[in-house]
Amino acid sequence: MIFCGCGAMVINDFTGGTITHPGVAITWGLIVMAMIYAFGDISGAHFNPAVTVGFAVAKKFSWNEVPKYIGSQFIGAIAASLVLLFLFPESDLGATIPSIEPMKVFIIELLLSFFLMVVIINVSTGSKEIGPIAGIAIGSVILLEAMFAGPLTKASMNPIRSLAPALASGNFTHLWVYLTAPFIGMFLAVFSCKLVKSDNCCDDKC
Numbered sequence: 001m002i003f004c005g006c007g008a009m010v011i012n013d014f015t016g017g018t019i020t021h022p023g024v025a026i027t028w029g030l031i032v033m034a035m036i037y038a039f040g041d042i043s044g045a046h047f048n049p050a051v052t053v054g055f056a057v058a059k060k061f062s063w064n065e066v067p068k069y070i071g072s073q074f075i076g077a078i079a080a081s082l083v084l085l086f087l088f089p090e091s092d093l094g095a096t097i098p099s100i101e102p103m104k105v106f107i108i109e110l111l112l113s114f115f116l117m118v119v120i121i122n123v124s125t126g127s128k129e130i131g132p133i134a135g136i137a138i139g140s141v142i143l144l145e146a147m148f149a150g151p152l153t154k155a156s157m158n159p160i161r162s163l164a165p166a167l168a169s170g171n172f173t174h175l176w177v178y179l180t181a182p183f184i185g186m187f188l189a190v191f192s193c194k195l196v197k198s199d200n201c202c203d204d205k206c
Contacts, residue, residue: 001047002080004031006094029143036135048158054186077164085168093165096154102174105153106181112145113157113185121193
């Protein structure tokens with residue numbers, strides 16, 4: 001996911017915009033959709049630590065599994081960023097560098113993450129299962145959010161997606177926003193889902 005998504009951003013800059021912003025947004029949506037269908041029935045296709053923790057909060061996922069999942073997400077994202085660093089050493093590696101003031105970025109990323117988790121928790125049936133439309137729905141909402149918010153915040157919605165390019169490139173500009181807003185937005189989504197449809201959102205202990 002990181003290699004293709006961030007790679008599209010890097011190659012777009014490298015080639016003077018041949019991919020275009022809509023092309024980058026489509027790349028993000030398509031790679032997420034493809035990875036969900038490829039790995040959804042194996043691991044639940046968790047590529048985002050905020051989603052993993054959100055599922056644990058909703059008691060659809062074991063807290064014991066959370067460290068292993070986040071560790072795997074971190075290793076994969078770092079590996080992808082290092083490959084991009086080798087290929088394009090002068091680039092920012094797709095780092096989430098905001099174009100507006102940090103507090104506005106925080107609010108936008110919180111809302112983007114909220115809407116993403118609302119979709120995920122409503123189309124996913126469990127920690128290692130996906131509904132038949134999950135890949136299309138989740139990929140589409142990522143494409144949509146990247147399309148309109150990408151020019152302002154890079155539409156991260158994923159702490160690991162922001163952390164890995166920052167570590168590889170050494171650019172930590174306003175990184176705190178991207179490490180906090182997605183978690184808060186996804187927690188709010190879980191709690192709002194519980195209020196609206198408690199029978200299907202969380203289990204009896206939620």
